[in-house]
Structure formats: structure tokens, C-alpha cells
Amino acid sequence: MISAFINQIPVPKDIPLPLPMPEWVLIVVLVFSFLVHILFINLMIGSSILTFWYEIRGKKNNDFDRLAREIAATITVNKSLAVVFGVAPLLSINVLYTLYFYSANALTGNIWISIVPWVAVSFLLFYLHKYSWDRLSDNKPLHLSILGVGILSFLFIPFIFLTNINLMLFPEKWGEINGFFEAMTLPNVFPRYFHFITASMAITGFFLAWWFGRKQFKTEGVFNNLSKNWIRKQMLNLALIATGMQFIFGPLLFLTLPSQGITWTLFWVIMGGVTIAIIVMVQLWKLLNDEGHLLGKRFFIVAGMFVLLVAFMGTGRHLYRESTLQTHKEMMAERTAAHWEAVRLAHENLLLPPVDGDVAIAVPGQNLFQTNCAVCHAANTRLVGPAMAEVAQIYKDNLEGLKKWIKEPGRKRLDYPAMTGFPHLSDQQLTEVSKYLLQEQWND
């Protein structure tokens, strides 16, 4: 036997139930479903910002107002898919990292739970914005403000998630932070955030280039002057610029990662991602210079590259989490095992504290009295119920009456709460406890 001392790192016990599936299956589900979820979140945030941008420009040129409206229409679907696709990764992270995730949630609880009303209200604002477009067409400041509040919410809510997902990785910080805002200022939250918002713009640009480039999308009757080609080009430009900016935010994120989780495997996975990102940049550039085929074969190659890029980054993210938590997971497993060993000993009554002096209770009924009656009755004073001295007087020669009362009491005193019945006590137990009650000298 060895003793382990842990300094200022909380080591809880794990949940003593097996995982529902092999761990690697759960990890695959987590990483994959999370990426799908974040794709729609990216589209929801990026599109809402673009809607705002084009609606402002629409004040001068009506075509932009219509473009904004077309983009806004995609948010309705994307935001709902974002929520519904969030459930699978939430479920998976809950089951894989129960102790870490829930602890981080509790430490930032007020803000964490505010996600629920907050997202609901932002969604309502987006509906209000969408369905009041015509009615508020001559009151653009109001219409834009509704959207603006919605976007500000969308821009803040990711902070809550990022803060939690970051906090759960560092149990050694759990004892140090007081509330959400302190957790938010832990290193790495802000770099993660900018990395994420920039990715939103890149993904949205790329998605909208496809959306407006589809054959089914007709510009006639929608726009006066905007051409399909112009829109596609704008969107691809956005994708290119945003991807380029990741070469600033990406390294920033990597350099601010607390070093305890960085391994060579992680480094090479990230480098693999970076290599693909460079290819994506080159291909996007070529695509932009290839006026005639903005949605041709090359477009789909880039799309494939994007998927690969995201897969690399998603894997890297998971590797970092695992290696950061590895030591702590081992400590937790050790402690859990030690705990259940102690539970086993306790079941054999081996851990009882030494008992001092007279323990034997000779009078039958006294034990029953202690565990049942004494809860509410004292010898000479009123507790929940009346004093025993008083009761013993009332039932002095009436053992059967007392037994009957204990079994199924009624209510005699209106200034007292009604007594609980004891129908589960056997007749012998009732006799014992009643005899004890009547024979005991309560006035001593």
C-alpha cells in the first residue's frame, strides 16, 4: 500500500457505471457529430453577419437588401439544424467527460444556464427580423437594431461554450476561479474565439458561393443588377481572406495552449492541417481567377479539402484534450478504485469508529423508540409532537389504545401537525414500543 498526496488538484471519483459503448466509438461519434454541429453554427453566425452587412448596403442599392433577405432565409434552417446537431456531441461529451464537463458547468453555472433563454430569445429576434422585413421597410434603423441585438447575442454565446470547454481541461484551476468571468480570462479562451469566428466567415463564404451558384437559384426577378457571378466571387473572396487570416489566429491559438497537453503527435496533426490549409488557399486563388468555372470541378475539390482540413483540426483538438487530461484521469481511476475498496470494507463494518462506553440497550422497545418516536417526541418538552410524559399519562392503562394510535394515528391537537402512521411495524414491535413508552420514567 502506498499513500498518494494530491496538491490543490481536486480528484473526484468517477461514476461507477461502465461506458455504454467502447470508448473509441464514443470518441468517433463525439468528434464527428461535433464538427457537423459546428458547421451549422458557423453558417448561422457567418450568415447573420453577412445579412447585416448587406442590409446596410441595401439602403443605397436595393439589390443588396434583397441579397440580405436571401441570406437571412438560410439562417432559419441552419440555426435549427445547429441546435439539433448539437445534441449528439453534448450527449457524447456528457458520457465521456462527465466529471470534467459537469464540474466546469457548475463553476460557471449562472451564465451556463443563461444559454437556454438567451439562445431562445435570439432565435425569436431572428424570426422577428425575418417576418417584419416588409412591414419595417421604411424603418430600417429599427429593423437593423433587431438584427444587431440578435447578432451580438450570437457573438457572445460562443464565449460561454468555449470557456466551459477550456475550463474542463484544467482541474488545477477549478479551485482558483470565482465564476464565469474569471474562467473566461484563462489563457486560450480568446485565441480560440477568434479562430472560431474567422472560421465561421470562411465556411459561410464558401457555402454561400455554392448556394447562390446553384442552377436552381435564379437571379431574374430577384436582383436588378447583381449577377450570379459577382455574388459568387464576393463569397469566394470572403472565404479566401478569412482562411488567410487563420494563418494569424491559428498560430496564436497554438502558442497560447498550455503546454501540458502538447505532444509531437498533436504537432504533426496540426501541421497536416496547416499543409491542407495552404493547398486550400492556392486552390481558392486559382478558382477566383478562373471566371468561367466558379462552381466547376475545382470547387468541389476545394470543398473536399475543407472537409479534410476540418477533420485534421477536429482530431487535433481531441488529441489535445486527451493528453491534457491523461494524468488526471489516471489519478481519478486510482482514487475510484480505492474508494470502492473502502466501500467494501465499510459493508463489513470495518470502518466503524471506536465506540465509547455503555452501548447495550437492554429494554426492548427503546431502540425502536429512538429511531422512530424520538424523531418528533421528547421527554418533557414539546418538539414536533407532544411530550412523552404527557402521552404516558393519557394512555396510562390503555396499551391497546396506544398501539392502535401509533399504527394509524388521527389528529387530536389542531395546533400540532398530524402524526405519521407506522403501519409497517409488526404487532410485537408495537407492543414493545408502547410498553417502553408507558413504563419509562419520563419525569426524571
Add this chain to the structure above:
Amino acid sequence: MDFPLFHLDFMGNRMLVAVIAITHVIINHALAVGFAPLVTLLEFRGYLKHKTNPEEGKAWDEMARKLLFIAFIVTTTAGALTGVGIWFAASLANPASLGSLIRVFYFAWFTEWIIFVLEVVFIMIYFLTWKKSGESSLNKKKHILFGLWLSIFSWLTMAIIVAILGFMMDPGSWVEKKSLFTGVLNPLYIPQLLFRTPVAMMMAGTVGLMISAYVLKKNNKWRNEILRYISFWILLWMPVAAAGAFLYYWHIPRAMIGNLPVALGTQQFQDWYGSLVIVAIVVVAIGFTIGILGTIAPRRLPKHLLIIPVIASFLFLGTFERLREFIRKPYVIGEYMYANGILVEEYPLYQQTGILMHTPYSAITEITEENKVAAGEAVFTIACSRCHTTHGISSVVRKFERMYASKEPLNAEAMKTYIKSMHNVRHYMPPFPGNDAELDALAEFVAHQQKRPRKLDGPQVKGVDVKEIVYEINKTDK
């Protein structure tokens, strides 16, 4: 114990879960499970009438679309978010319990999720293609089919989640076998489902009737027809709902026998159980009245009073939900985990050695005269704070004052005797999990709180204390 314990000292954690969960259940039953078939049926009526009288068909179709518009807005915002929110809130209120449930029900929840995805896809298609579907008769037919699919999948999501709820009340043979399947097949499953389905239909009817009465103008030629139809829908489901309620009511005590250490008989439960019958009778009466009135004389339906059946039907469901919560006590997972998040199996250890030395989230291991109140606070947090606050809802100080019927300073000795054996006389309370020194500290803390009320902040505000835990590792090779 093993988590920093989020705590709301005014509203209490339970109330937080309750508010979110009840909002969700009401939206889910009234505006999704029951609403989807109602809207689809109205649209179908419109489609049939369109053949003989296009104008009338259009009026029905338009009303159905407006109803769906409201359901769409509400379900995809507050409905969806409160659904996820139950999870958020429950994991804050009782992380140990939710963490365990997820391990058992991962597949059920995963299946639920897939169906949920389909439900969202269907409501998107159904709502967003409605206007286009009017272009041809074929499109309309396809569109109605989507309504049907939406109805089926809305119902399925409910059918799965009810299994989990039923399990929490009565795990049946799960405690021995610990498998998903035995958990799902618990004895309360079918009665609950048979109760919820017609109640959802009825709730949807009352909400649909109220909205239609406001939306349809008095001069709309088809107003009475439509209102009559929805009233008839309520009337049709009313007896089924009443029968379902009775079936559920009849099954509860039988399922409880295995659940409570002492069968039935607590007055608190009797009171609840009794009040159910009254609520059921009143609500069924209101439902019948409005259903019959609307079917016979829709013109006479009092528009502004139509909120009454809506509220009544919500109450109907709410009372049963409350009861469901009540009868699972003292457990949060029947016979496996107590409401305080501590496993039944771990009790002997904690009662013999105390709880504080086992939690990393309190600085205290040894209780001394100096740290007694602080230790009491830590014990309160672990053993009581999942359900009780200091001075807010379900306040521990008020509970004792009411029990002793006095505002006098609380007697720590009396409280100790009470807490030590309370589970014998208050069957909904779990046994006290700690040792005698901790019991002493807890009583001291409660008495202190009465004398000098001080809000107990949760870790989300004041952070959490962390201590090193000394534990022994068995090394067989040593």
C-alpha cells in the same frame, strides 16, 4: 460530493429544473405532439373541401397554416431550447444522477436524437413549403404526407423520453441487471404513454381552438365550421384522456410498492393522490363543456374565456408531473441513488467515516469547535442543497420552524435526533449520509442560519474550496 455543487439559494435547484422542464413539456405536448396531427387533419379537411368548394378549402388551409406558423415559431425557439435546457439544468441540479442516467440511457437518447433530427427536418419542410404546396393538387397531397410524418416523429420522441422518465420512478428489474432494456421495460411505461398521448391531443385542441377563435374574423364564412371541428376534436379525445389518467392513477401506487421502503401510507402522498382525482374531474368537466358547446353552437364560444380550458389542460398535466416527481423520493434513481446524489451502496462508508473527508470540494476534513459552522455549511451543501435552500424555496430553517411550530431559537439537540432518524418517519427523505460529528455540525449550521441569516452562495459565485485527499492505493505487486 464529486462535483462542485451549483446552488441557487433563493429559487432552489429543483425550481430551476421545474420551470424549464414544465415549459418544455407544455410546448412539446400542446404544440408538437398533439398539434402536428391536428394541423395535418385541418389541412386535409381543407384539401377535401377544396374539391367541391375552393374558397372554403382555402379558408381551412389558411387557418391550418397560421396555426402551424405559431407552432413553428414557438417549437423551434423556446421548445427546442428548453428541451436541451432540461439537460443543462438537470446536470447543474444533480450531476451525479444525470451522469449515471446518461450511461444507462445513451442508446435511448441517441435514438431519440435521430428521431429528433428527423422531426426538425420534417417541420422545416412542412412549414417552409406550405405556400408552394398550394400550386397543385399533387403537391398538396405530398405536403399533407409530410404533416403525417411530422406527427409520427413528434409522437416517437415523446414515446422514447417517457421510457426514461418511467425508469426514474420505477427501475423495475434494472437494479439487478443494470441494462438498458430492463430499464426501458419498466412497469409504468405503457400507462404513462397511454396517458400522455390523449392529453397532448386534448391540449393541442384547446390551444388550437383559442388561437383560431382569435385569428378567424367574425365575418369569416367558415369560422363556425372550423371552430366546431376543433371543438369536436377536443370532445373526442376527452374521454380517452380521462381513461388514460385513470389507468396511470391506478398504476402509480402499485409501481410504488417496490419503490418505497415502506409501502404507501404517508399522509403527504395521500394528500397528493387525493387531489389528483379532484383536478382530473374539474378538468374533464371543463373539457367536456367547451367541447360540447363548441360542437353544438360554435358561434356562442366565448372568445376571451377560451384561455380557461388551455390553462386547465396544462394544470392537468402539471399535477401528474408533480406527482411523478413526488413518488420517486427519496431516490433520484429508484433504489440506486438517493435524491442527494449519493449511492445507496456508498452509505455505510460515509456514515462510518463521515462525508467531508471524501469530497475534494471542501477544505475541511476534521471538524473542530472553530470550524463547526463552516463544516455544517459543507455538510449542508453535500447532503441537503440539492433540494433545500437556507432561506428561499424549501428553506431548511423554515421547515424546522414550521415543524416545531415556533419561531423560537431552534434546538440543535432536537434537530440532531430528528435528522438522524427522519427517514423512518418522513419516507420521502433520504437518510442522513454523514457521521455524528457532521450531524452535530449540520444542526449547528441550521441553528446559526436561523439566528444570523446569511445567503449561501453556490460555486458559480464564490468559487469552490479544494483539498488534497489522502487515499490508499492497493498495489498487489507490493
